[in-house]
Each structure stands twice: as C-alpha cells, then as structure tokens.
C-alpha cells in the first residue's frame with residue numbers, strides 16, 4: 001500500500017466508494033497477475049534508483065503507451081505527474097511510483113461508480129458490445145452478484161442470432177434457479193419486451209437483457225440495437241435504466257472507438273471491462289477516463305462466476321503498478 005493514497009483518498013473518493021473494504025486477497029491476486037506485465041515493467045523502472053530526470057519520464061512514457069494508455073492520456077498523465085513532482089519537491093525515482101499512483105487515482109476514481117440496481121423496479125439492464133467480449137458470461141456473473149444483494153433477477157435471451165447464446169444463458173439460469181425468457185427464432189426486441197412483461201407480472205427486481213454481438217461498422221445492426229432500446233421503453237417507460245457496454249480489455253485502443261460508437265448510438269450508462277486476466281495491459285481504462293469517461297460498473301478477471309466485481313480504482317492501481325500489500 002502506498003503513502004499518497006493514505007493521505008489523499010478521502011479527498012479523492014466519494015464516501016460510498018470505500019477503498020478496499022470489499023476486496024479479498026484472492027481477487028487482488030488475480031487482478032495483479034492479470035496486470036503483471038505492466039506492473040513488472042513499472043516496478044523495475046522505479047526500483048532502478050537514481051534521480052527523477054527526463055530519461056526516466058521518457059521511459060515511463062513508453063511503458064504507458066505500450067500498456068494501452070494511449071498517446072493522449074499518456075501525455076496528460078505525464079504533465080500532471082511532472083506538476084505533482086514539482087509541487088511535492090520529489091527527486092528520487094523511487095518516489096515517482098507513489099506520485100504516479102496519486103495521478104492515476106485522480107484520473108480513474110471518477111469512473112468507480114457502482115451499479116445501483118435497487119433504484120427502480122424492475123430495473124432493466126441491457127448489455128451490448130461486439131462479438132465475444134463476454135456479454136453473456138457477464139450476465140451470469142452480474143445476476144449472481146445481484147442475487148447476493150438480495151435482488152431477484154430474470155434473464156432475457158436477446159441474442160437471437162446465435163442459438164448457442166440462448167442455450168448458454170438457459171444453462172446458467174437452470175443451474176442458478178433463475179428464469180430465462182427466450183424464444184426459438186424471433187427477434188431481440190420481442191424477447192426483451194416479453195421479459196419485461198414477465199418481470200412485471202412476477203414482481204422481479206432486475207431484468208438483464210442479452211443482445212447479439214455487433215460491430216459498430218455494421219449500420220443495420222447498430223440500427224437494430226437502437227430499436228431494441230426503443231421497444232424496451234415501450235414495455236416500461238423510463239427503461240432501460242442501465243445500458244452496459246462490455247469491452248474486452250485486450251482490444252487496446254480499439255476499445256475507445258467501441259465506447260464512442262456505442263455511446264453515440266445508445267447513450268451508454270456504464271462499462272464492463274472483461275478479460276483483465278489474459279494478456280491485458282490494463283491501461284485502456286486510463287484512455288477511456290481521459291477521452292470518453294463513462295462509469296466502469298464491473299471488471300472481470302476470469303471465466304468463473306466470482307470473477308467479476310465492481311470496479312475499485314485503488315485496487316486496480318495497486319495491481320497495475322505492482323504494489324505489494
């Protein structure tokens with residue numbers, strides 16, 4: 001744990017974002033091993049000793065850019081870092097790690113806004129994103145998370161393009177005793193409309209609606225998902241209450257164009273960042289924070305049911321920078 005956090009956290013975080021209270025060692029370890037590539041590079045840079053000089057900043061710049069932070073966010077972060085270093089009269093390379101953590105926390109903590117699914121009933125959540133990013137898997141994990149909060153859930157098998165997606169959701173529902181509304185064939189809007197009717201009739205708290213994967217460069221599919229959103233509003237005025245865009249953390253800077261395009265089409269209300277356990281370098285979240293900030297509701301570090309948690313900026317930065325507890 002690093003010192004600036006201790007001093008600055010209360011100023012930087014809202015009271016409802018308790019830093020590490022919900023974290024357990026296993027989760028932090030998974031996140032850390034997922035982000036190890038970046039962590040190791042940064043740790044070896046800062047542990048080298050010596051003074052903070054232009055060479056050090058330049059090497060840091062390279063590491064950040066290759067860690068998917070992107071050019072714009074890297075430059076902004078480094079400018080902030082240089083300002084902070086001057087202000088705090090820091091001189092040693094070893095001190096730069098804490099300083100970077102401080103600047104990253106300032107950048108990322110506004111994104112840590114948990115999902116508030118108890119605000120409406122039924123609370124309708126629609127998921128969207130490109131193919132294979134983890135939408136259907138995330139639905140299972142989010143459903144479990146919500147059930148643990150005492151909320152009843154119903155799943156809408158809105159990916160009517162792939163039979164496997166429907167079966168994937170049905171299997172999950174059976175195993176966890178959750179109702180899944182699906183139709184053989186049919187269209188996404190109709191399935192989700194029925195699901196909302198069903199949730200109303202059964203007094204269900206949350207509807208999680210799956211949708212088929214689509215590329216933002218497929219105009220007819222982007223129109224189709226806009227229609228799904230309009231139909232949801234017809235089934236329940238004010239819904240969908242949450243539009244989650246699922247992003248694979250391994251897609252690098254392309255993630256940013258997905259965020260921009262889906263947000264433009266649907267007014268996305270939150271992000272789910274998956275696969276931070278793979279070859280992800282983690283920096284894409286900083287790129288999003290800088291260029292197109294949206295709340296990060298959950299991050300995923302694996303295929304298991306417990307491998308998805310609300311985003312906590314401090315834990316993420318600890319893992320990214322390779323801090324040891």
Ligand SMILES: Nc1nc2c(ncn2[C@@H]2O[C@H](COP(=O)(O)OP(=O)(O)O)[C@@H](O)[C@H]2O)c(=O)[nH]1
Pocket residue numbers: 129130131132133134135136137138213246274275276277278300301302303307
């Ligand atoms: N390693 C890893 N795999 C994941 C994660 N989330 C999803 N997956 C896997 O990614 C693949 C595609 O997931 P799926 O939910 O079907 O994607 P969809 O097409 O967006 O619905 C599956 O094999 C999932 O098990 C994650 O956080 N980490």
Ligand SMILES: [Mg+2]
Pocket residue numbers: 135136137159165211213
């Ligand atoms: Mg799917």
